[in-house]
Amino acid sequence: MKIFKFGGASVKDAKGVQNVVHVLKTTGEKNLVVVISAMGKMTNALEEVVTAHLAKSDTLKDHLHAIESYHYTILNDLFPNKEHAVYEAVQGLFNQLKGFLASSKSKNHAFVYDQIVSYGELISTTIVSTYLSEENIKNTWLDVRGCIKTDANYRDAKVDWDVTQKRIINKVSPTGITITQGFLGAEHENNFTTTLGREGSDYTAAIFAYCLNGESVTIWKDVPGVLNADPRYFSKTQLLNKISYREAIELAFYGASVIHPKTLQPLQRKEIPLYVKSFYSPTDAGTCVGKGVTLDPHTSCFILKNDLVLISLSSLDFSFMMEDNISEVFKMLHDYKMKVELIQNSAISFSVCVSNKYNTLDKLLVKLREKFKVKWNEGVTLYTVRHSSPLEIKALTENKKLLLKQESRDTVQVIVQN
Template identity: 65%
Template sequence: MRVFKFGGASVKDAQGVKNVVNVLNETGHENTFLVVSAMGKMTNAMEEVVKAYFTDKTVLSDHLSEVENYHEAILQELFPNPNHHVFYRVRLLFEEVKGFLTWNKSPNYSFVYDQVVGYGELLSTTIVSAYLKEVGIENHWLDIRELIKTDDNYRDGTVNWTRTELLIKGAVEPNKLYITQGFLGSDANNFTTTLGREGSDYTAAIVAYCLKANSVTIWKDVPGVLNADPRYFKETALLNNISYREAIELAFYGASVIHPKTLQPLQRKEIPLQVKSFLHPKNKGTTVGKGIGIEPKIPCFIVKKNQVLMKLSSLDFSFIVEDSISGLFKLLHDNQMKVDLIQNSAISFSVCIDNKFNRLEDLKKKLSGKFKVVCQEHVALYTIRHFDDKSIETLKSEKQILLEQRGIETIQFVVKE
């Protein structure tokens, strides 16, 4: 069994869905398990639905209509017959969303988020499955929520591996093509949970682990894993081979091609991961596997935008040592701050954090009683893995450096944007 994952960019429109057919025709489609994300930017659009539900119900129907119209346009292009059964199935899914938003009484934002946002994947897989059948590719649509079981930590569910493996093995037969949703699972009460943003890669890894798959292929709009994000760097190069360990390091520092959770289950069963272009399916792309190292061994640039650089100084000039640092990390954890870099001296502590849950002001209030707090928002964190003198000088010549930290293989800079 092979596992293929198609992201939102690969199915963003009717042509993208047709290209999935091209990929399957090029690669074959027996013994294949497809994991498909929401179409295009529909996860973002569904997030706006949830936001409107909690903050301004007067625009709720407008946001829902936007999502409906997007999918309707794709349906009309793929299925000229307006009486095709897929139109009815899609309408039912939208009725489910509207029904939930009508009867829901829970004030828990994360719970509502998971029940609503996941419909992006249910819609995309319903459409892709129907189109594959329309062109003669028989497939079996599965509801991944019935197979991946998690706890009730909504928006970041933890997988119950024993239960999940049993369910997935029981649902899949050899020599068939399956299609299911990325990103989703369900808790013990069968409420939908999600695995975190970009969790579709993780879904593919979960399925591969449970089926002892031969490989996982992530189909993207880039030729594979590049040594830098082409949105921010002019010159990029393809990495042909990467070891699991190296890929985990790159993911840890923020490389966006591979989800951080994805690699761990694959490594445990030594399942190779390929990252390939859905536009050029015959090209080799990048292979992540056991003991491959990194080839070619060149500097890899990773950038995280919209970070916060926080500097704390003790008010009484006392040392910042173990007990105060442990308290600091507890506060950072309690306020859902992702720590990307730390640096400390005797009486100061600097930390680069991701304020994605907008808890910075609350954190500053809690810290101000014990520390002088200086924050610089809208900074960027640049990481160079396998750096050399040229890569460092190139970055320094173009950026205003606020903080630098160097290790044996990795150097990081916090820079002013």
């Protein structure tokens, strides 16, 4: 049994769905679990529905209409016969969504989010599964919520591995093709839908591979594999043919966006290889993440994070920055939802680079000034380089203001202001 995962970009339109057929026919795999995400940017569109619903906004109908139109455009392109049963199936899912919106009185954002956003995957898999059948690729549609059981920590649910493994083994046929949803689960007590965190479809694929002792996982993307740098920011990039689990986990930890951090851990435990391949070129080798060689080729890997904030603290009376001070700072960072990207401390100072995703910086600074002398720089860039050379670091920082540098055996991190 192998696991394939297709993300939103691979099924964003009718041509994308048709290309999934091409990939499956080209690879020729007969025993598969195929995990599919919501189509295109549909998760973002459904998040707008969540916001409008909770705010009781008049824009709710417009958001729903746009989402329906998007999916019906794909349906019309794939199924010219308007009497096809898939239209009724998809409309049934939209009716369920509208029924929830009409009846739900919950003010719990995370709970409401999971119930609404999940329809992106339910609709996409219904369309893809039906189209595969039309193309003579026999398959079984599986509701993943009957398999992956979680706690009730909505939007970032934790998997109950024992129950999940039993369910998956019982519900997934060891032969043939099963189509199921990424990102979703269901909590034990009331069976409400949960989600596994953004980009959780990769994690779903790893869960199935772990529970089924899968031969491999392949993530199909619009890139040739894992590159040593993001081509949006670096003009020269190189395909990494092989990466060890450890190296991939390090890259994911520092922010490489190709592989979800949680995906690698269950695969490593059973030494199941992970492939990252292009859905445009399914016969190309792509990248293999597995046991063995750290990197092939052994080259520098660059990770860039923009628009961060560097905060530097020192005590008002020049006393040492000890554990009690630092623990207090971390509590404030947690309270104000600041994601920590890097820390550095000395005897009398403490610096932290954070992402101000929730726009709480001003409130945090007010709180910090009550106990510390505070300096900060907004809009800074963090470069993390694995296996770098001094010349490469020099080139990164040239004509930029270097604010902080941190170096360990295999990793150099620099914070600069352009």
